[in-house]
Amino acid sequence: MKLLRRGGSDDSADHQVPATEDSPAATPDDSASAKATTGKGRPTPKRRDAENRRRGPVAPAPLTTKEARERRKAARKSQSKEERKAAAAQRRADASERRNRMLAGEEKYLLPRDRGPVRAYVRDIVDSRRNLVGLFMPLALVLIMSMFLGPVVQQYVTLAMFVMMFLMIIEGIYLGRMVNKKARERFPDSTAGGFGLGWYAFVRASQIKKLRAPLPRVGPGDAV
Structure with a gap:
């Protein structure tokens, strides 16, 4: 039912419903509060603040080995x-x-010096050959043992060692050139090569086969 105001105007915006026990009257402050809060009744926190509260402060990385x-x-x-x-x-x-x-030769776990298809190919070339350089470590052990023998034996062993070292140097030069040539033929677009690749082949060839890492994938005489 509409109530007529003084002057005969009928304005529904000014109409107020009297408060009862079941429905108390709304005040202007209550209306502003209802507009300010939506749904959960509190402002939505920023994502940065929420993450900081959930995760907590992150400690900076250690700057020195002692701190770590x-x-x-x-x-x-x-x-x-x-x-x-x-x-x-x-x-x-x-x-x-x-x-x-x-x-096992998995690329992810290899040392930086062993990574790449070119280095893997060079390892296969070295492992498929019987290298004279591989006698370096056994001969060094023989030389150490000869120090406890007589001077005559030491002279012969030392002379044999000099001859073997000369032959190993020649074989090392040949091995370095060979692996560089084959690597350029197999990987023409690769920039790996030169003295570093030849030295890598020489060092692997001088190691005992069972102690080489990664382990050989091919045996002596196998085609590469």
Whole structure:
């Protein structure tokens, strides 16, 4: 039912419903508060503030080795004995897995000097040959043992060592040139080559085959 105001105007905007016990009258402050809050009744926090409250402050990275070591010590003190043993066992297992994958030749786990298809190809060339340079370490052991023998034996062993060293140098030069030539033929667009690649082949050839890392993928006489 509409009520007539003085002057005969009928303005519904000025109409107010009297308050009752079930529906109390709304005040201007209540209307402003209702407009300011929506849904959950509080302003939505910024994403940055929410993440900071959830994650907490992040410690800066250590600047020195000493600082990193102190942080590890502090972390170990906060752990129980069983937790430290479990963490140490996990580290050993991870290190063993990384080493096994490196020996298997997985590119992700190789050292920087061994990465790339060119280096893998050079390793296969060296492993498929019987190299005179591979006698370097056994001969060095023989030379050390000869120091406990008589002077005559030492003279003959030293002379033999000089001859073998001369032959190894010649073979090393030949091996370096050969691997560079084959690498350029197999990978014409690669920039790897020169003295560094030849030295890489020489060092691998001078190692005992069972101690080479990554492990050989081919045997002596196999085609590459």
